[in-house]
Amino acid sequence: MSQEAWLTAEVAGPKKASLITKPEIADAMIRQAKRPVFVVGSIAAEIDLEEKKLIDYVIAMAKRCKIQVVATGNTNNEFLKRGFTPDAVMPAVDIGNRLTDPKWQGVDGKGPHDLALFVGLPYQMGWTILSGLKNFAPNLKTISLDNVYQPNARWSFSNISIKSWIMNLEAILGKRED
Amino acid sequence: MGTKEINISIKEIETEIGNIKDLRFSVGRLAQETWDEPQGPTPFPSMSTLRNWDLTLLNRYKPFYLPFCDLCCLCTYGKCDLTGDKKGACGITMPGQQSRIVLLAACIGAATHTSHARELVTHLIEEFGADTRLDPGGLNIKVEAPITRLVCGMMPETLGDLETVLDYSEQQITSLLACTHTGQEGNPFDLESKVMHTGMIDHLSMEVADIAQISAYDLPKADPNAPLVDIGFGSVDTKKPVILVIGHNVPPSVEIMDYMQDNELTGDIEVTGICCTGIDMTRYSPKAKIIGPISWQIRYIRSGIPDIIVVDEQCIRTDVLDEARALKIPVIATSEKNCLGLTDRTGDPPEEIIGDLVSGTIEGALILNPEKVGVVAVRTAMQIAPKRKKEKKGIFLSHDEAMEMAKECTQCRECRRACPNDMHIPDAIKAFSREEPEMLQEIYESCVGCIRCESACPQGIPIHSLIVAAGEDTLRNESFKLRAGRGAIQDIEIRQVGGPIVLGEIPGIVAFVGCANYPKGGNELAEMAIEFANRRFIVCTSGCAAMTIGMHRDEDGKSPYEVYSGNFEAGAIVNVGSCVSNAHISGAAVKIASIFARRNLRGNYAEIADYVYNRVGAVGVAWGAMSQKAASIAAGFWRLGIPVIVGPHGTKYRRMLLGRSDHDEDWYVNDTRTGEKVYVGPVPEHLFIAVETKEEAMVMIAKLSMRPNDTSRGRALKLTHYIDLHRRLLGSMPTDIHRFVRMEADIPITMKEDIVAILKEKDWKETVIPDPTLIPKKEAAP
Ligand code: SF4
Numbered sequence: 001m002s003q004e005a006w007l008t009a010e011v012a013g014p015k016k017a018s019l020i021t022k023p024e025i026a027d028a029m030i031r032q033a034k035r036p037v038f039v040v041g042s043i044a045a046e047i048d049l050e051e052k053k054l055i056d057y058v059i060a061m062a063k064r065c066k067i068q069v070v071a072t073g074n075t076n077n078e079f080l081k082r083g084f085t086p087d088a089v090m091p092a093v094d095i096g097n098r099l100t101d102p103k104w105q106g107v108d109g110k111g112p113h114d115l116a117l118f119v120g121l122p123y124q125m126g127w128t129i130l131s132g133l134k135n136f137a138p139n140l141k142t143i144s145l146d147n148v149y150q151p152n153a154r155w156s157f158s159n160i161s162i163k164s165w166i167m168n169l170e171a172i173l174g175k176r177e178d
Numbered sequence: 179m180g181t182k183e184i185n186i187s188i189k190e191i192e193t194e195i196g197n198i199k200d201l202r203f204s205v206g207r208l209a210q211e212t213w214d215e216p217q218g219p220t221p222f223p224s225m226s227t228l229r230n231w232d233l234t235l236l237n238r239y240k241p242f243y244l245p246f247c248d249l250c251c252l253c254t255y256g257k258c259d260l261t262g263d264k265k266g267a268c269g270i271t272m273p274g275q276q277s278r279i280v281l282l283a284a285c286i287g288a289a290t291h292t293s294h295a296r297e298l299v300t301h302l303i304e305e306f307g308a309d310t311r312l313d314p315g316g317l318n319i320k321v322e323a324p325i326t327r328l329v330c331g332m333m334p335e336t337l338g339d340l341e342t343v344l345d346y347s348e349q350q351i352t353s354l355l356a357c358t359h360t361g362q363e364g365n366p367f368d369l370e371s372k373v374m375h376t377g378m379i380d381h382l383s384m385e386v387a388d389i390a391q392i393s394a395y396d397l398p399k400a401d402p403n404a405p406l407v408d409i410g411f412g413s414v415d416t417k418k419p420v421i422l423v424i425g426h427n428v429p430p431s432v433e434i435m436d437y438m439q440d441n442e443l444t445g446d447i448e449v450t451g452i453c454c455t456g457i458d459m460t461r462y463s464p465k466a467k468i469i470g471p472i473s474w475q476i477r478y479i480r481s482g483i484p485d486i487i488v489v490d491e492q493c494i495r496t497d498v499l500d501e502a503r504a505l506k507i508p509v510i511a512t513s514e515k516n517c518l519g520l521t522d523r524t525g526d527p528p529e530e531i532i533g534d535l536v537s538g539t540i541e542g543a544l545i546l547n548p549e550k551v552g553v554v555a556v557r558t559a560m561q562i563a564p565k566r567k568k569e570k571k572g573i574f575l576s577h578d579e580a581m582e583m584a585k586e587c588t589q590c591r592e593c594r595r596a597c598p599n600d601m602h603i604p605d606a607i608k609a610f611s612r613e614e615p616e617m618l619q620e621i622y623e624s625c626v627g628c629i630r631c632e633s634a635c636p637q638g639i640p641i642h643s644l645i646v647a648a649g650e651d652t653l654r655n656e657s658f659k660l661r662a663g664r665g666a667i668q669d670i671e672i673r674q675v676g677g678p679i680v681l682g683e684i685p686g687i688v689a690f691v692g693c694a695n696y697p698k699g700g701n702e703l704a705e706m707a708i709e710f711a712n713r714r715f716i717v718c719t720s721g722c723a724a725m726t727i728g729m730h731r732d733e734d735g736k737s738p739y740e741v742y743s744g745n746f747e748a749g750a751i752v753n754v755g756s757c758v759s760n761a762h763i764s765g766a767a768v769k770i771a772s773i774f775a776r777r778n779l780r781g782n783y784a785e786i787a788d789y790v791y792n793r794v795g796a797v798g799v800a801w802g803a804m805s806q807k808a809a810s811i812a813a814g815f816w817r818l819g820i821p822v823i824v825g826p827h828g829t830k831y832r833r834m835l836l837g838r839s840d841h842d843e844d845w846y847v848n849d850t851r852t853g854e855k856v857y858v859g860p861v862p863e864h865l866f867i868a869v870e871t872k873e874e875a876m877v878m879i880a881k882l883s884m885r886p887n888d889t890s891r892g893r894a895l896k897l898t899h900y901i902d903l904h905r906r907l908l909g910s911m912p913t914d915i916h917r918f919v920r921m922e923a924d925i926p927i928t929m930k931e932d933i934v935a936i937l938k939e940k941d942w943k944e945t946v947i948p949d950p951t952l953i954p955k956k957e958a959a960p
């Protein structure tokens with residue numbers, strides 16, 4: 001377990017993400033959050049996690065943990081194909097920008113989000129947007145749920161194998177009822 | 179032509195866009211007598227002259243900062259940690275620092291084009307004389323230099339006049355660069371305003387460079403039917419001696435072609451080019467061939483096909499000499515800006531240099547005289563080629579060799595972690611070692627040729643060569659047609675499309691420009707260009723993007739340039755030329771204001787930008803933008819009010835300029851007719867935005883082409899494209915339609931029911947279509 005960026009040259013810091021060493025950490029953060037939001041990039045529909053795709057985990061998690069979902073890129077299409085309607089469709093930098101605005105009332109207009117979960121963005125795009133949030137959204141907690149270390153999130157997995165990724169996602173899901 | 183020196187001295191004037199103090203400017207050879215348009219308020223603007231206009235834009239499109247580094251290391255107080263609300267030892271904040279780096283990048287870009295233009299103009303004056311008349315379009319062009327007229331308030335008539343413009347550009351860039359010094363400008367908005375000033379200067383210098391070379395070298399003069407030329411690796415006749423030229427500044431290549439012509443060698447030698455020199459060579463002679471954009475350098479050099487490499491300036495791999503050395507290909511450096519460590523042989527007789535290059539006594543030479551480069555390159559290629567062809571140096575790894583090398587892979591993943599596009603190289607290498615080349619072939623399609631994977635591989639596997647070995651059939655089949663860069667847009671074309679554009683009835687002008695750092699290969703770019711040409715946008719392109727669009731085939735084997743017209747009209751794909759030809763795209767927008775709308779151009783920047791911003795539905799797309807030049811080119815479009823979309827790598831430009839569609843108060847304009855403020859909706863919604871996928875890009879292009887001035891018919895058409903693309907590519911109706919419908923007549927008839935339902939749900943209210951401006955009306959000066 002190390003805090004090494006997935007793309008070798010994308011060194012960040014001094015302030016860097018703490019490691020999600022066990023699923024309980026992410027689980028607790030989601031439980032504590034009052035208004036979490038999921039930012040789901042296009043790669044979520046490309047990544048195979050054994051018989052499922054990453055996006056299927058996102059859908060299950062969003063439903064079980066009651067997280068609002070923003071589809072970036074063309075991810076909306078993939079959600080709809082699976083019978084799931086995201087709460088908003090917008091470019092990743094647009095949602096990133098809004099999350100830095102403490103007055104923004106969130107995807108549903110009911111108040112600012114206190115936690116943003118990122119998954120499935122191209123690595124460097126996630127890196128830079130999370131950097132924007134690290135620097136300019138001090139009241140927002142961020143978690144990266146990709147299986148690579150995202151140093152600019154508040155919490156991130158390290159570079160972990162697909163197997164251990166699935167285990168973690170299953171564990172977070174497993175602690176919830178439908 | 180007037181020859182007297184004009185001195186402009188302004189103590190203080192108050193203009194609508196700001197206050198100008200103590201501006202002095204000497205303009206030699208100003209053509210005052212032949213241009214009766216009155217001088218506008220801001221000729222030769224200094225850094226802060228147009229600040230109010232910039233701030234007007236920046237208040238709508240506030241920077242969203244994406245720090246690419248939390249530290250600053252620009253002075254020895256540092257490194258300073260600027261994370262969050264920390265400050266550097268000099269007091270600078272994170273937003274200030276990000277904008278400062280953007281300004282630095284933009285200065286590098288503008289300095290590069292300006293220096294390019296200066297070298298070119300100096301050379302052309304030496305060769306053809308300062309009195310050589312500028313003629314970028316024959317009888318079809320009266321407004322020969324729209325950006326120069328707009329920015330400088332002067333009408334250049336000769337090559338010599340362009341020196342005045344460059345004096346101004348150089349002065350401005352020096353001051354702009356000075357602003358980035360420790361303890362100088364630190365206010366993020368002021369820095370961003372200076373970024374826009376830099377961008378404007380960049381377009382000015384690009385215009386100078388291109389109209390100079392068009393005039394002196396007789397490149398296509400605003401010619402929509404410029405010849406179709408060959409592009410692609412497969413178009414090269416490898417039996418002939420082959421010269422490769424890489425870079426941007428064309429005089430050495432012109433001399434190569436002239437020497438061949440003068441000595442009746444034109445059919446005997448292949449002259450091939452990579453990057454913009456390639457583009458500009460084919461504008462000079464359709465016999466020259468383009469290999470491809472910047473990312474083709476390694477694969478082409480390693481093929482061993484070039485017998486000699488000539489480099490000029492910009493976007494050349496700095497390790498070109500190492501790559502060439504491995505295959506014993508001699509290299510000639512021709513620019514003081516890129517000497518490659520080679521000995522200066524400019525003063526030596528050509529025979530001696532040729533002798534040394536052919537015998538291999540030297541690996542290359544610096545020759546700072548384009549004419550001499552011509553002789554040496556051609557004769558060296560002819561002498562060295564037979565020997566090289568016999569030895570078959572280079573010429574790719576065989577599949578067997580490559581597969582053997584793949585077996586050395588330990589699956590450590592270092593290559594993938596070095597790859598900017600995070601490609602699945604280890605899996606592909608493993609599959610390749612089992613004689614399954616498909617994955618590696620797929621990587622070939624998206625590989626940008628950076629060879630970072632190779633540098634990272636602890637096993638020393640020449641990964642890129644393996645990729646090329648797998649993709650060899652594709653590479654050898656790369657043979658397409660590209661329409662040579664036509665240069666400027668004719669005045670008559672502007673007159674014909676001006677009305678439909680301003681009324682919104684041609685849905686937009688979309689310019690695909692910039693470098694080749696594509697996230698998923700070049701085909702995406704070609705697909706986008708075709709989609710918008712089919713939707714009857716005017717599609718413009720230049721530089722590496724223009725090449726990429728050409729390297730695509732339809733079912734009949736035709737490239738887009740063989741299918742679509744080159745006229746500046748709806749449904750066309752218009753290649754204007756190289757990077758510096760981008761000025762013709764911004765110039766076309768400016769000419770719409772002056773030729774079609776008869777607005778005064780001269781020294782009247784803010785008014786014209788306000789016109790373009792509110793009326794001309796133009797959008798720039800730099801899908802693979804990577805360079806500092808791309809940063810300054812984009813900034814020049816922003817200041818003119820033209821939004822720019824970049825691909826996913828574009829977030830590394832450190833900040834976006836984003837509108838907030840949910841802030842209604844941001845989207846009011848002044849109605850010139852009534853003096854009232856009118857809500858017009860978020861059009862265009864963003865000024866600079868990176869998007870993730872080509873699907874998202876296409877939806878964004880359609881969306882950003884809307885303007886406050888659209889007539890209902892125009893808006894309905896633009897909405898049709900936006901909604902249709904959103905449905906098809908993103909899967910659903912957009913949820914923000916109510917922000918773009920101003921009155922019922924704006925609603926596309928075929929979608930009426932759906933949209934009316936949405937409007938009801940959103941509590942939509944009708945508004946009016948104003949005569950829009952962002953510049954507050956002031957009493958005209960007495
Ligand atoms: S320029 Fe300022 S922030 Fe940068 S290293 Fe020097 S003192 Fe620190």
Ligand code: SF4
Pocket residue numbers: 593596597598599601603621624625626627628629630631632641642
């Ligand atoms: S050369 Fe191609 S595969 Fe290798 S790192 Fe660069 S883009 Fe990736």
Ligand code: SF4
Pocket residue numbers: 586587588589590591592593594603604607634635636637638639641
């Ligand atoms: S870096 Fe080299 S050894 Fe490691 S996975 Fe890539 S090709 Fe294999």
